[in-house]
Each structure stands twice: as C-alpha cells, then as structure tokens.
Amino acid sequence: MTWGISMDINVAVKPGIRIRAFYLFFIIANIQNGTGIMGVPRYIYKEAKQDSWVSILIAGLFIHIVVFVMFQILNKYENTDIFGIQVDLFGNWVGKILGTIFITYVFGSLLTVLINYIQVVQVFIFPTLSRWMITILLLLIVTYAVLGGLRVAVGVAFIFFILSIWLVIFLYKPMTLTDFGHFKPLLEASPKELLLGAKATSYSFLGLEILFFIYPFIDNKKKAQLPTQIGIATTTFIILLVTGISIGFFGGDTLEQAIWPVLILYKLIEYTLIERFDIIVVSQWMMVIIPIMILLSWMITYGVKRLYKISQKKTLFVVILLLLICGGTIKNQYTIETIIDYVAQIGFWIVIIYPLILYPLVLIKKKTNKNKEGES
C-alpha cells in the first residue's frame, strides 16, 4: 500500500474534464433534496413545533455561512480538495485518517439514500418486489454513470434536476388544505427548541461536502460561490415549503407520527386520470436519488484514488458490492431509521461544524507559512 507516500496537496486537473461553476447550483440543489426531504418536516416539528419555519430559516442562514467559510478555506489554496487541505494541515498520517473518515461518512450517506428509497418503493408501490431486484437495477445505472466520470455525473444531476423539479408545483393542492390555525400561537418555542429544530434539518442539508471534493474540477472558481449559495437557498425554500404545508395540513400529533409526511401530501392529490399521484411521485423520485447516488459514489472513488492511489474502477466495484449486500439485506424499518439517524448526527459534525473548525486552522497555518517565508 501507499500509506507512507506523501501526497500532492494541489491537484492538477486537465481542462477537458473540468466543469463550469454554473453547474454547482444543480449539483447542490440536487444532492441536498434527496430522500431527506420526504421526512424532514416531522423531525423539525418534533423540536420546534409550530415555529418550525423559524428553525428552517435559522438553519438556512447558518448553512449559507458554512458555505461561505468553505469557499474561504478552499480559496486559500491554489487548486485543492479536502484531502489535500487535511494533509497540509495535519501531516500525512493524520490527514489520511481524517480523509478516510470523511469517505466512510460519504459511504454511509450513500447507503441511507439507497435503503431509504427502497423502503419507500416497497411501502408505496410494490410491497412484494424483491429488495435485491431494486438494488441491482439502481446500482446498474449508478455504476454505468460513475464509470463515465465526473462530467457524466454532473450532466445527470443537471438533467434530472430539471426533470424532477416540477413535482414541487403539484404541492399547490395540499397547500389549499392548509389550516393556518396550526401555526398559532406564533413564536411559542424557546430559543433552545428553535436551535434543536434547526439542527434537525441537517440531514436534508447534507451533501454540501461535495464542494470539498469537486472544487479542483471547477473551471471558473471566482464565480463558484454564487451558484452554490443559490442552490442552498433553493434547498431552504423547498424545506420551508414542505414543512409549512405539512404543518398546515397535519397539525401536531399526526405529523409527529408520519414517517414520510411529504409523500402523504402527494397522496392527497387526485385527478380523474391519475387517482394516486403518490405512485408517480415515488417513481419520479428515482430521478432525484439517481444523481445523488452517482455523485456520492464518484466522491468515494475519487477520494480513495486521492488518498491511496487506487484506481477509481476498483473502488467503485467494491462500493457497489457493499451497497448491493447492504441494500439487499437491511430491511427492518427501525434499523433503517437508526442508520439514517447516525448518518445525520455524524454528518452534522463532519459537514456543517467541521469546516468552521478547519477555517481558523487554515488561517494559522497560512500565517506561519508566510512568516517562515519571510524569515528565510
């Protein structure tokens, strides 16, 4: 293995495989609005009750700051990713261990997307369909796309985002059933409850970490911040929308018990031709999760290549095999919820809090470097 071998901090990326900054909007908006969005109103409501919308605004604002900090960190370097930064800051060994933890977390995140979606398909459309079957079908597409490299992954994110965003429009129907009484009394939650509510949104905001991976591949880095921030704003808006409608429709206890309140909202939509809109939504949701799975798989393969110089193909097959085994065997609803909960907890610290800790360290490091240069 190549454990001891030192790693280049900066990455050289050929112009041919770079992407335009503008795609960051689609990447961020897509990767965040995955399976988390289907259940997030419940988790926020559990903490902040009828003032959940305040929590979401707080969370959104905080994420904007985190993204700003992430760009500050990345801009301090020439052309690097999280692995390069960690090795630069903590040295070869610690940096690589941290990088491995990061990749493990991304794998966990990928796993939750898969098992959560399979569960939804089984609950809403095909209760008897084999889990292996769905897993294999999904993984075939993912493998095919990841083998195409980052540009394919980004392209899929771009197209599928446009092909699935229309689902939001159909929320107008449950919106008409909103009972505004459910939002009263206003501002009853204590600051602590509001913050806990904001923390509960974190699983939906995860995916942000892709910035740390994809940054070296961005062509026009100076313009990268704006599309990313708009992507975050979009996510905040969608979470706000679905939570608002969920609270308005369900109110208290029912919302706390609903596992996928957003899908139940879609179940309310009925047309003469399509009586069960939720089935269309669940099928369509595949277009939402496929790009996420592709992007996350790419992140893992890229990360392993960066750290250990193992070819991306090899890693991909290992990842796919692991996913296949997990996707086919994990079937207990409680187990799935526990895994999601763990990933959400760990993700909160790794993705949202970690950059804020990293930033001062980067600043100190850069300053000492400058001083050293000044001395010599």
Next chain:
Amino acid sequence: MKIVLPILCMATLLIGCVDTKQIEQLGIITSYGADLLEDDLINNTLLYTQFDPDIKEPIQLVESKSNSYEGAVDAANLKTNYKLVTGQLRLKVFGKELAKQGIVRLLTTHYRDAEEPSRLYVVVSDTTAKDVLTINTSFNLSKFLYNLIDNNRKLEILPKSDFKDFAHKYADIGIDPIQPLITIEKKKPIIERLALFQNDVFVGSLTTEETFLFKLVMENFKAVTQEITIPKQPFEEFIKKHEDKRDAENLHVILSELRSGQKITLEDTKNLKYNVDIKIDANLLEISEQVVIEDEKVLNKMEEQISKKINKKLEEMLDKLKELNVDTIGFGRIYNQETKHKELTEQKWRELYPTIDVTFNVDVNILRHGVFD
C-alpha cells in the same frame, strides 16, 4: 441497435418481477360497513365490483367477522372467488351501536398503510351498516351513496365532512368531527341529520336546519338557498292580501344566493368569552305572504327579524352542543391558539367547554328582492 435490443429485452423481462393483478380476477371493494356484534366482534359488510363478463350482477356483497378492517377484507377473501383489493374504497359506513363505541380504530389503516386510499367518506348509519348496504336497489349502491354525499357537499348543504376532515378534527385538540348520518326512508338511503362525534364517539346528531346554522359559523357560503321562518306580526301592515291561510303566526322567507362570512374571536381568555360575527348577504326569493316592499323600512325590518331568528337558533344549537359536550365548532382550538405556553389537554377542555360564553352577532343584508316590489 446493439444497445437498443438488450434494453428492450430487459424492459420486457422486468415486468415479470412485479406481481400482476388481472382485473378479471379482482373484486374491487367500493363500500365497507361495520356493525358491532355482541361479543365485541365486528360484523363487516363489503360491497365489491367485479369485471367478470360472465356474471350479470357487477356488484356483489360479502360479509365477514373480524376485529379490524384489514382483517375483514382478509376474512371476506375466503368467501369469494375474487382477490379483494381496497384501493377504490370510497365509503365506510358504521352502525349506530359501533359508532357509539368509537370508530377510529377502523380508520387508522388509512394513515398507516400507504396503499389505502385517503379520499373516502365516513358515515354513520341510523340503524346498522348492514341495513344500509343491503338495500335492494336497481342502481349501483356504492356510487349512489358516494354521490349522495359528494353532491350535497358541493351544493354547500353538507359541511366539510370527508375522511381527511375527520382525521384532521380528530387529531386537533379542541374540535370534534361531524359526519353525515344515513337514514333509510322508503327503502332508500337518505341524509336527514349529521352525526356529532366526541373525539371519535358518536353522541348525537344535528338536524338539517341546524346544519345550516353550523355551516354559518364554520364555513363561508358562496351561493345557497335557505328557508327561514319569522313571525308574521311585525309585517301585518304591509301584507296586501293574505295568501297563506294555513299559518297565521309565521312568515316563511326563502333567501337565495346566500353568501356569508364569519369570524370567531376570543374576547376574554380568562372568562372564555367568545364573539361570533356572521355577515349574510342574500336575495329574497319567495315569501309565503304577499308583503309589499315599497321602501327600505320593510326590508330593514325583515333583515332585523331574520337576524334575530338566526341568532336565537344559533344559541339553541350551541346549548345543545354544550349539553352533549361536543365542540364541533372548535372553540377549544381557538382558545389553544390564542394562549401561549399552556398546552390544552383534552380533559381540561371538556371541563371548560360547557362554561364558555358565546355572543352571536348576525348581520343580514338583503341585496335584491326580485323583479317585483
């Protein structure tokens, strides 16, 4: 071409992975009725539609005994040669005796099971559910019952009362559900009253007239026709010719295109004083006597009499609701929304509710009175 062929093959073969449901083999349940048996078991009556071309009667009936709704379908499967499916269930009828013990346990599956539909009506039968669903008719009974409720709801005669509404009001503290009550008249199911629930327990009913009053307080009318009876005496001088010789005391007025708006405010949180403002705009369509409406005075008098009457009726209705201790209008919810940091409990509100003090202010405005004076 090299890629297209395998993809086509795969797509075709994949169909085999999913359960197929042939429509000829399905019995599609459209209505469900539940009655209480002596030993706490439930007697279920299921109406289902089948598409077998060889059988003349498309609507079939099957009965079963069980403890739950899904169990009922399961048990009924043993009595039919079709596979019973529930996706098109549109109506659940509950017998009076069962409804008196609570019905929510037979409805939870519509939250829990994603496969179950959520657009359905929940009604109470005045006798038993079996009586309603076994009415011998030449028409499609499930469809008849569904449209009976659906159309009357669209005509603004019935208040909001589907499953979603039931679930919503059942879940919220400080408001109780209201659902249609089916009575059998001349071997035909009709809606004569509305069933009042305390949580999910059937406790009493409202007449059609009270339903109108209830809707006045709860919802906005857009265009509805309503008959109102007012005393004749104040209009004696304006009556040209006595046409109604049958009733010497009262004047019957028909208001049409009635529009209304309401606002319920909690005036005093401590003493639980509520104010209900109701504004009615309507056209005068028909009077049982020939009252000459020459100037505004007559109209004003009429408006005054009508609001007085409605006011009185509203108070009577509220007294009835208070006596039954059902908060169908949702005063408790308003109390809960207006008071911070005091989580209202079910029990506490049941104690407080009979003590509330409600003032009704009805403002009637007659816009037009036809093309004759």
